Amino acid sequence: MASPGKQTSKNHTFAQSLRHAWSGVRIALREERNLRRDAAGAVLVIIAAILLHAQRTDWLWLAAAIWLVIFAELGNTLIESLVDFVTHGTFSPQAKKIKDLSAGVVLLTAFFAVVVGALVFVPLLWTCLFN
Numbered sequence: 001m002a003s004p005g006k007q008t009s010k011n012h013t014f015a016q017s018l019r020h021a022w023s024g025v026r027i028a029l030r031e032e033r034n035l036r037r038d039a040a041g042a043v044l045v046i047i048a049a050i051l052l053h054a055q056r057t058d059w060l061w062l063a064a065a066i067w068l069v070i071f072a073e074l075g076n077t078l079i080e081s082l083v084d085f086v087t088h089g090t091f092s093p094q095a096k097k098i099k100d101l102s103a104g105v106v107l108l109t110a111f112f113a114v115v116v117g118a119l120v121f122v123p124l125l126w127t128c129l130f131n
């Protein structure tokens, strides 16, 4: 049987699965500067939405945009780690293609978040400044 820190068998309880999943999120936050930047951006967006009295629909769009960006960034981290695990840091055109495709997904998701942010915050700021 493997020692507790070197488990390779399936998780036996929900608590065990949760512990390992949460450990994955903590690793990503510790090692990925981009993810920390996205999380900080999400906090700022939430504070701005509270201050500008965002409505229910605004919150839904903002939540979707924030969640998509964080999801894409986590997926990108996963793919980068897999590629590094397979290539051991050796240059490979296929590895470059996979990593660049993955980064492209993050870029498009970030673009969506910027559009959502503009559509939500411009009217809110307008109301706040001119009403």
Ligand SMILES: Nc1ncnc2c1ncn2[C@@H]1O[C@H](COP(=O)(O)OP(=O)(O)OP(=O)(O)O)[C@@H](O)[C@H]1O
Pocket: 034, 076, 080, 087, 089, 090, 091, 092, 093, 095, 096, 099, 100, 103
């Ligand atoms: N093994 C490899 N073979 C070929 N190109 C690679 C390899 N590893 C990384 N690259 C190239 O270097 C770029 C940056 O690598 P990597 O994604 O690991 O760094 P990063 O700074 O974590 O990226 P990101 O800013 O997207 O999180 C990749 O997008 C890819 O173009």
